[in-house]
Amino acid sequence: NAGVMQNPRHLVRRRGQEARLRCSPMKGHSHVYWYRQLPEEGLKFMVYLQKENIIDESGMPKERFSAEFPKEGPSILRIQQVVRGDSAAYFCASSPSYGRDNLYGYTFGSGTRLTVV
Amino acid sequence: DAKTTQPNSMESNEEEPVHLPCNHSTISGTDYIHWYRQLPSQGPEYVIHGLTSNVNNRMASLAIAEDRKSSTLILHRATLRDAAVYYCILILNTDKLIFGTGTRLQVFP
Numbered sequence: 001n002a003g004v005m006q007n008p009r010h011l012v013r014r015r016g017q018e019a020r021l022r023c024s025p026m027k028g029h030s031h032v033y034w035y036r037q038l039p040e041e042g043l044k045f046m047v048y049l050q051k052e053n054i055i056d057e058s059g060m061p062k063e064r065f066s067a068e069f070p071k072e073g074p075s076i077l078r079i080q081q082v083v084r085g086d087s088a089a090y091f092c093a094s095s096p097s098y099g100r101d102n103l104y105g106y107t108f109g110s111g112t113r114l115t116v117v
Numbered sequence: 118d119a120k121t122t123q124p125n126s127m128e129s130n131e132e133e134p135v136h137l138p139c140n141h142s143t144i145s146g147t148d149y150i151h152w153y154r155q156l157p158s159q160g161p162e163y164v165i166h167g168l169t170s171n172v173n174n175r176m177a178s179l180a181i182a183e184d185r186k187s188s189t190l191i192l193h194r195a196t197l198r199d200a201a202v203y204y205c206i207l208i209l210n211t212d213k214l215i216f217g218t219g220t221r222l223q224v225f226p
Contacts, residue, residue, distance in 0.1 A: 004160075033213060042204075043161065043216040056213060091160045093214070105151060105163030106214060 004029075004094050004109035005074075012115045013082045021077040021112045025094030032075045033093040033106065034067060043091060049075060082116045089113050121205045126221045129195045137190040137220055139205030144185050149208045152179065152190050154201040155219075161204065164190065200224045 005024040013019050025032050034046040048056040049069035060067065064082075069075040079086055090113075093106040122140040129135045141150070152164040165172055165179045167188075172179040178191040192199055204219040 031212075035214075035216075042218055043155075043214075045213050045215060048213050093161075105153070105166055107163065108160035111160050 004092055004107050006090075006092050006109035006112050008112060009110065010113050010115070012117060014117055015083055016081050019079040019082050019086070019114055019116075021079075021090050021092075021114070022074045023077070023092030023094075023109060024074040025092075026096075026107050029094035029096050029107070031095045031097065032069050033095075034075075034077050035091045035093065037089045037091065037111075039088070046077070079114075082114075084116050087114055087116045121207060121217055123203070123205055123217065123220045125218065126223065128223045128225065129192075130225050131196060132194050135192040135195045135199070135222065135224075137192070137203050137205075137222065138187065139189070140187045141205070141207055142186045144207055145209065147209060150179070150181060150185075150188050151206045151208055151214065152177070153204045153206065153214070153216075154199075155204070156198075156201045161216075164203070195222075195224045197224050197226060 004026055007022050011019055030051050032049045035043040036046055037043045045059040047060050047067045049067060051069055052071050064080045066078045089111045091108055091111045093108045095106050149166055149168055151166040153161040154164055155161045165174055165177050167179045167181055171181060180189045200223055202219040202221050204216050206214050
């Protein structure tokens with residue numbers, strides 16, 4: 001049973017380009033969460049999605065960032081017109097339902113490390 | 118979301134038990150207490166969680182104070198692979214993890 005799969009593991013973009021980060025949750029998981037970790041800092045919540053719905057996007061920057069979790073396929077975090085400050089590790093987590101009392105908690109992927117040059 | 122307070126760092130020797138404390142004096146009755154750890158260059162890993170009673174699993178034990186204002190993660194025999202940042206997190210019905218700064222655990226051979 002594969003865990004949470006994120007790709008690519010490393011992504012290099014020039015300033016002004018678009019970055020697309022993919023997250024395939026664990027089989028049977030319908031809740032997806034995205035987090036960002038800047039160098040030498042803690043993880044910051046960005047967005048919480050269920051299939052086809054954004055539940056909580058309180059941590060998403062107002063511009064250039066968007067997320068989706070379609071009925072079929074992985075969840076996508078999209079960053080338009082990237083800037084150097086977007087360089088960070090982006091982690092995705094999934095849970096089957098309400099993770100706060102799920103037997104195995106939230107399962108995280110290995111992350112995508114975005115570098116903007 | 119309720120806030121947690123953890124020491125910035127702790128040290129242990131291999132094979133010794135480690136007690137990682139967490140204060141959460143503003144916890145409410147339905148907040149779950151979750152612990153995660155993050156090894157270098159990896160995503161966070163679930164360790165354990167609980168609500169009111171002490172919990173044990175293959176990785177660790179979680180001791181929750183009777184008033185729930187504090188908890189302690191117990192690693193029974195530390196190994197070098199346990200060196201990580203440990204996060205204590207409270208979750209209410211918002212169902213999202215809000216990470217603090219955590220405790221960086223160093224384990225010495």
